Amino acid sequence: MKKRITHFTIYKGDASFVILFRIMLVIISYSIARLLFYLFNTDLFTDVSFPVLSKILYGGITFDLSAIAYTNALFIIAFAIPFNFRYNKLYQKIFDTIFIAVNGICIALNFTDIIYYRFILNRTTAVSIKEMGYENGLTGLILRYMVDYWYITLLWVIFMVAFVFLYFSFKPQKKQVKKPILRFVRNLAIFLTLLFFTIFSARGTYILSSRPINMSFAGEYVESPSQIPIVLNTPFAIIRTIKRNPFQEYSFIKDKNELDVLCNPLKIGSNKKFRSLNVMIIILESFGREYIGTFNPDLENGNYKGYAPFFDTLCTRSKTFCNSFANGRKSIDALPSIISGIPAFHSPYVLTPYVNNDITSLPNLLKEKGYTTAFFHGAHNGSMGFEAYTNLAGFDKYFGLNEYPDDSHYDGYWGIWDEDFFDFTVKEMSKMKQPFMTTIFTLSAHAPFDVPEKYKGKFPTGPKKIHETVGYSDYALSTFFKKAEKMPWFDSTLFVITADHASIPYYDGYCNEMGNFKIPILLYMKNSDFIGMDSTVAQQIDILPTVLSILNYDKDYFALGNNMLDTTIQHYAVSNNNGLDRFLIYMDDYMLLAQDTISKELYNFVSDHMMRNNVFNDSTSLVKKMEKQMRAVIQVFNKCMIHNALTEKNYKTLNENR
Known part of the structure; x- marks a missing residue:
């Protein structure tokens, strides 16, 4: 008689x-796989100390x-559902098989990357798998790798x-109970709890107002982008990344010299003495040009005052760019554009999937010059991946x-009211060693568009609810400057004031695709020559090279944008609604609109700001010129993203190898 093989059992009981x-x-299996991933690749992660590794793990x-x-939602539901059929042997065998198969594949993917990482220096993504699909004889390649790296197999x-x-050492087994109804209620409560936990675990956050986590959130646990793959799992x-990768390597312009004329991201350092000015960038939430009277002298028959009186006075004391545009449509787009000169094209x-690329940024460049740096944003830490x-x-x-030290200043939705957080920012900046580079990103001019109770009725309401909150944020900005002007660092500080994006429009000239991107950009410094209106076309990614130019930064650096103050070059701006892959390029007085790099419409945004007269068919030469400029920018940007060439060093290396 054959003996029946039985599994070692530690526990039998409640499912x-x-x-x-x-x-x-x-969970333990994933953590072990992560540790193995690191241990097999320690030569590629030489800067990981034990405290850093602990934080990563x-x-x-x-x-x-x-x-x-x-990957286990189906299994969790199947075994947690509060009905007795979950104890059926056939039912259990089916889901045992599913569980082991699914998790076996997932663990295999993590183990595969122990080796594959050395080839691509990144975690395998949906894009990587898609690329593998174009390989002939893929099955043979996989088998070959399994043999070559037999120790991993x-x-x-x-x-x-x-x-x-270990899986089979714990087995569900139905037990008789005296009160089945109470057991059902208990099991139902457990089921709902597990369902809740599964949903929020999938999101990676229990804060409903926060975005679900993505690969970039791993940056919170590392000291350098190169460490992000350790934090992640395959x-x-x-x-x-399963939806798609919108980054394609284009070759619209094949002549390298012509491409460099149109878009050369390698900027040459100044030969002048470096100026150790403090730098502060103020990013105002939803502060579109529509809400500011200075930019709209013709609205309401010249009687329009807007909703930001302090900003209007600031415009009279600043270099004010009246044809300035956001590169993207959302807050999440703005910060990399402004700080690193990385536009939100496509996504x-x-x-x-390129978030672990090496990047250029104002903080990194200026820290080399002895700057201390800080970022201020009154929302939940981790919000928007900031x-x-x-x-x-x-x-x-x-x-x-x-x-922030006082929870009573919480607005109930997003974070700390702007006025209070500006006050906090002044105090913290005054503790910083000079020179410093700081950035504040406000939040109050955001839905649901509330203002503090004590300011109800103080600001003009306007036809849109956002108008009142713009007035409040403008007031908060005025209180910041009033306090900052008294600080010893104020006179030697360059301020850049801009917005993340435009918001809810009301007037016809803003109720169109171009109006979505109209934002202010101001340069202000006390007792400087940064004064007056400037019609130069400008964009968020121009801020980085402009600041470095003002400081006489004396090293070469990478920047897709241009110095807004340079009068010798052709200025342009490119905006992208990455959800629709629609590009807008602005040059001189015109705006060209394209879908997936194919030009569709052309408007004179000065004389036709309502976008009613499409002159596309009447301006062939201009369309070609603007289209070539747009394609050059996209070509260079995509290439640099794909090949990790967003720094001066990496960009030079890329071009030397091609």
Whole structure:
């Protein structure tokens, strides 16, 4: 008689407890795979100290939970559902098979990247898998790799044997109870709790107002972008890039010299003495040009005052660019554009699979000159991925909701009211060693467009609800300058004031695609010659090279944008609604609109700001000129993103190798 093979059993009983154990087994498996990933590639991560590694391993759990929630949701529901059929043997065998197969594949993906990372220096993404699909004889290649790297294959087999053994050591078993109704209520509560946990684990956050985590959020746990792959896991990287990769390597312009004339991101350092000015960039939430009287002298028959009286006075004391545009449509687009000169073409930078690229940024460049740096944003830490991005950009300190000392100033939705956070910012900046480079990103002019109770009725309401909050944010800005002017650092500080994007329009001239991107850009410094209106076309990615030019930065650097103060070049701006892949390029007095780089419409934005007269068919030569400029920018940008060439060093290396 044959003996029946039985599994070693540690526990038999309640299915809910068994689920928790099995999910914990997967979590531990992911963490072990991450540690192996690091240990097999320590030569590629030479700057990882033990405290940094500990932080990485801790941070990785969030990404593991997200991937596990996505890949095991069916299993969790199947075994947590509060009905007795979950104890049926056939039912259990089916879902046992599904669980082991799915997690075996996910663990295999993590193990594969232990080796594959050395080839691509990144986690495998959906893009990588798509690229593999174009390989002939893919099955043969996979088998070859399994043989060549047999020790990884063997390690996975041993790992899975242990995994299956431990999996079956905990078994669900129905037990008789005296009060089945109470048991059902209990099991239903457990089911709903697990369902809640699964949903929010998949999002990676329990804050409803925060975006679900993506690959860029790993930047919060690292000291350099190169460490991000350790934080991530491969299933997560695939899931978060599974939709598509919009970055294609174009060759619209094949002549290198012609391309350099149109878009050369390698900027040459100044031969003048460096000026150690303090730099502060103020990014105002939703502060479109429509809300500012200075930019709209003809509205309401010349009687329009707007909703930002202090900003109007600031315009009279600043170099004010009246034809300035945002590169993207959302807050998440703006910060990399302004701080690193990385536009949100196709997708916000922090949502792309290239978020672990080396990048140029004002904090990183100026820290080499002895600057201290800080970023201020009154929202929940981690909101919009700002904390992760600013860490990658090189800011020394991040001041968010967690760092703010008084919870009573919380607006109930997004974070700290602008006036209070501006006051906090002045105090913290006054503690900083000079020279410093700081950035503040406000938040109050955001839906639901509330103002503090004590200011109800103080600001003009206007036809749109946002108008009152713009008035409040403008007032908050005025209180900041009133206090900052008394500080010893004020006179030697260059201020750049801009917006992240435009917002809800009312007037016809803004209720169109171009109106979505109309923002102010101001340069202000006390007792300087930065005065007057300037009709030069400008954009957010021009801020980085403009600031460095004013400082006489004496090293070569990478910048897609241009110095707004340079009168010898052709200025332009490019905006992109990355959800629609629609590009807008502005040059001189014209705006060309294109869909997927194919030109569609042309308007004179000075005389036809309502975009009613499409002169596309009447301006062939101008269309070709603007289209070539737009395509040159996209070609250079995509190439640099794909090949990790967003720094001066990497860009030079890329061109030397081609």
